[in-house]
Each structure stands twice: as structure tokens, then as C-alpha cells.
Amino acid sequence: MGNDILVVAEHLGGTLSDTTFELLGMAKKLASQTGGSTVAALIGGDDTMLSQLGAADLVVRVGGGEIADFNPEVHGAALEAVVAAKQPRIVLIGYTSMGMDLASHLAVKADLAAASFAIGIEAGDSVVVTSQLYGGKMNVTTDLGSGPCVVSVLAGSAPADDGRAHGPPASEDLAVPPTAGKIRFRRLIEPEAGDVDITAQDMLVAIGRGIGNKDDVEVAEALAEALGAAVAGSRPLIDAGWLPKTRQVGKSGLKVSPKLYLALGISGAPEHIEGMKSSSTIIAVNTDKHAPIFNFAHYGMVADLFDVCEELTEIVEEKKG
Ligand SMILES: Cc1cc2nc3c(=O)[nH]c(=O)nc-3n(C[C@H](O)[C@H](O)[C@H](O)COP(=O)(O)OP(=O)(O)OC[C@H]3O[C@@H](n4cnc5c(N)ncnc54)[C@H](O)[C@@H]3O)c2cc1C
Numbered sequence: 591m592g593n594d595i596l597v598v599a600e601h602l603g604g605t606l607s608d609t610t611f612e613l614l615g616m617a618k619k620l621a622s623q624t625g626g627s628t629v630a631a632l633i634g635g636d637d638t639m640l641s642q643l644g645a646a647d648l649v650v651r652v653g654g655g656e657i658a659d660f661n662p663e664v665h666g667a668a669l670e671a672v673v674a675a676k677q678p679r680i681v682l683i684g685y686t687s688m689g690m691d692l693a694s695h696l697a698v699k700a701d702l703a704a705a706s707f708a709i710g711i712e713a714g715d716s717v718v719v720t721s722q723l724y725g726g727k728m729n730v731t732t733d734l735g736s737g738p739c740v741v742s743v744l745a746g747s748a749p750a751d752d753g754r755a756h757g758p759p760a761s762e763d764l765a766v767p768p769t770a771g772k773i774r775f776r777r778l779i780e781p782e783a784g785d786v787d788i789t790a791q792d793m794l795v796a797i798g799r800g801i802g803n804k805d806d807v808e809v810a811e812a813l814a815e816a817l818g819a820a821v822a823g824s825r826p827l828i829d830a831g832w833l834p835k836t837r838q839v840g841k842s843g844l845k846v847s848p849k850l851y852l853a854l855g856i857s858g859a860p861e862h863i864e865g866m867k868s869s870s871t872i873i874a875v876n877t878d879k880h881a882p883i884f885n886f887a888h889y890g891m892v893a894d895l896f897d898v899c900e901e902l903t904e905i906v907e908e909k910k911g
Contacts, residue, residue: 591738593626595713596678598669599635599643600688602660603778606639608750608868609684613743614645615752616711617682621647623713624679630759631672633657633665644755650676653766659775660688666695667767673700675764679737680717685744685860687841693742703739705732707860709747717741726858726882745864746886786820788837793819793850796839796866797827800855800876800895804832809899810854816906822846824856840865854895858883 595617600607610630617628630646632639634657643649652668669692673681681696683689685706697704703717709729710720717734719741734741788794795814801807807821814821821837828838839846841861851869855876856862863886866872874887875898884890891898 591679591736592677593621593624594629594676594678595620595624595626596673596676596681597628597630597646598681598683598689598692599630599632599639599649600684600686601635601639602688604636606635606642607684607686609686609689609743609745610643611645611750611753612745612748613682613684613753614643615750616743616748617680618645618752620680620682620711620713626679629676629678631669632761633668633672634659640761641758642754642756644757644759645753646759649759649761650764651761652764654763656766659778661773661775662688662691662695663769663771663773664766665692666699667769668764669696670699671764671767673702673738677738679739680711680713681738681740682711683740683742685742686864689742693740697740700738700740703734703737704741705734705739706742708741708743711741711743713737722860722882726860726885744860746860746867750868785834785836788820788822788839789844789846791820791846791848793817793852794822794839794846794848794866794869795819795852795854796822796824796856797833797854797895798824798856798862799826801827801832802855804830806896807832809896813852813899813903813906816903816910819850819852824859824862853883853887854899856883857881858886 597613599610627647630649633652683693705719707721712718719732797810823833841864847868849870851872853874872887873889874883875891879892
């Protein structure tokens with residue numbers, strides 16, 4: 591085992607994910623603690639992606655055009671090969687749909703200690719991981735020993751800008767390891783944009799379970815109309831049928847980055863944060879001052895969302911004359 595930090599670069603539809611850059615920023619800090627280097631594994635991917643990974647000291651490429659789409663079997667084997675070749679101390683993977691597949695596969699196959707839901711990592715004599723559990727209601731610290739280990743990290747745990755550096759990094763190629771070919775990629779099904787495309791809005795009034803019941807959704811709709819915004823929601827509202835699926839923000843919904851994201855009665859679970867954390871301005875209203883959404887909001891208000899909605903709608907309507 592060396593002292594290097596390996597980041598798994600994640601991409602979909604030809605674009606590297608924000609998570610990749612968040613992990614690279616985190617890896618650089620960890621590498622300064624371990625005295626090692628930052629290495630990125632680019633499985634599939636192209637030269638444009640490679641040129642965006644300048645924050646890594648070295649990029650190990652597996653496959654290029656040979657691996658066009660995500661396949662847990664192929665990516666798992668490729669990642670095993672990178673880890674066997676580079677012997678990193680810590681492997682960082684995003685806690686995403688792809689990362690969930692890869693981190694557990696790697697932990698078992700390469701016999702690595704593992705922690706998930708990470709929001710912070712310190713690498714001294716031991717690797718100590720802080721994980722956020724129960725939708726952000728509890729933080730747990732795990733000592734993974736000296737390593738080697740694999741840690742899957744929640745989206746939004748570090749600034750993506752810290753891991754963005756253009757310019758071609760040093761790179762080397764590894765051959766794609768053979769696999770049994772039991773899993774085949776068929777097609778990517780994108781969520782439909784529907785009545786209103788919430789990904790294209792400048793302002794979103796987003797509501798969560800704090801809204802209480804279906805009839806009260808109209809309170810948020812009135813505010814949205816006054817503001818010229820659209821209504822979006824957290825998953826429980828969509829599961830309950832209070833809003834259509836096309837309005838869901840988050841891991842299993844749509845990713846949005848409006849100029850204003852007004853989060854009303856949303857607790858800030860990691861799966862929700864993943865979908866809205868890159869909004870330019872986030873304002874959260876919640877009756878619970880400990881709600882995790884306040885860790886991500888630029889402005890927060892401990893208040894009843896109904897009071898805020900009513901007053902804000904009135905003020906906006908008045909201003910419009
Ligand atoms: C694999 C997976 C995928 C998921 N995908 C998604 C996803 O895409 N999107 C998503 O949102 N979730 C997703 N989830 C669910 C996620 O874990 C949370 O359960 C969900 O985000 C919680 O929604 P919420 O914040 O509306 O509800 P809660 O967590 O119940 O929070 C409600 C909040 O409202 C506050 N509140 C109550 N009354 C008021 C009031 N009158 N005024 C102001 N505040 C009030 C409470 O203090 C609380 O903080 C996923 C979960 C899993 C396991």
C-alpha cells in the first residue's frame with residue numbers, strides 16, 4: 591500500500607459529474623496529509639474529459655471509447671485493475687447510483703475496509719471518516735485503520751471548484767480486463783421534462799413534507815405564481831402523488847441549478863441535496879433549526895413555511911402593483 595489517493599472519475603452522457611471535481615479537491619487535501627499523490631481513474635471517457643482532470647497528478651485511463659456506457663461488471667473489473675496497479679491508500683468514490691455499485695464491489699474484491707455516506711475524511715495514522723446517516727439526522731465517525739480503504743462520499747461534501755484545473759495531466763493507459771459479459775448496457779432512460787421543465791427555471795419554490803397535506807400545495811403555487819417561479823418538490827411529495835414526478839428534485843429525480851431555490855419544509859437529506867446543491871442562491875425555511883438544509887443554504891429562516899409563504903406572496907403582489 592502506498593500513500594496515494596485514488597479518485598474514480600464519474601461521467602454520464604459525455605460529461606464528467608460535479609462529484610468528480612468535489613472528490614478531486616478532497617483528494618488533494620488528503621494527499622497533503624498522507625504525503626502521496628492524487629490519482630484519477632478514468633474508465634471509458636475521452637480526451638476532453640482527460641483534459642478537465644488537471645487537478646490529478648496522474649490519470650489512469652482504462653478503455654477510452656471501448657467502454658462507452660456504465661456497466662457495473664466492466665467498470666468494477668477495470669477499477670480492480672487500477673487499484674491493483676496503483677495500490678492507493680484511500681479510494682474515493684461518489685455515493686451516487688454508479689458509485690454505490692462500484693464501492694461495494696471494490697471493497698469485497700480487493701478486500702478493502704469501507705465506509706459510506708462520507709461528508710469528511712481525515713488521514714493521519716488512521717483514516718477517520720465522518721458519515722451522515724438517517725438523512726442527515728446523525729453523524730457517525732468510523733476509524734478505518736491505516737488503510738487501504740474505499741470511501742463513498744456524499745455529493746456536496748466539498749467544493750467542486752477545489753478540484754477543477756484544466757490542462758492535460760500526466761496519464762497512462764491500462765488494458766480493459768476481460769469479464770464474463772453477463773451484464774449488457776441496453777439504453778439510458780432520461781427522466782422526462784413534463785408539463786414544466788424545472789431544470790430550465792430561474793426560480794423554484796421547492797416544497798417538502800413540511801407542507802403537511804395535498805390541499806396546502808396551493809399555498810406554494812400562489813407564491814410561485816407571484817414570483818414567476820415553478821413549484822418543485824422532494825420525493826415524499828411525489829411518492830404521495832401531491833406533485834407529478836416531473837417536479838421531483840434529487841438523486842432519483844432531476845438535477846436543477848436555478849438562480850433561486852426556495853426550500854420550504856425540506857429537511858435537506860443527501861438525496862435531495864444532490865439535486866439542488868449547485869443552485870446559485872438557496873434560501874431555506876424550516877421550523878427545525880437543526881435541519882441539515884441549513885448547512886447548504888446561503889440564507890436560512892427558522893419559521894413556519896405557511897407564515898413565510900403568505901407574507902411573501904402579499905409583498906410580491908404589492909410590489910407588482
Ligand atoms: C435511493 C434513494 C433515492 C432518493 N431520492 C430522492 C430524491 O430524488 N429526492 C428527494 O427529495 N428525496 C429522495 N430520497 C428520499 C430522501 O432520503 C428523504 O427521505 C427526502 O428527501 C425527505 O423529504 P423532505 O425533506 O420533504 O421530508 P422530511 O425529511 O420529513 O422533512 C420535512 C421537513 O419539514 C420541516 N417542517 C415541518 N413542518 C414545517 C412547517 N410548517 N414549516 C417549515 N418547516 C416545516 C421539518 O422540520 C423537516 O425538516 C431518496 C432516498 C433514497 C433511499
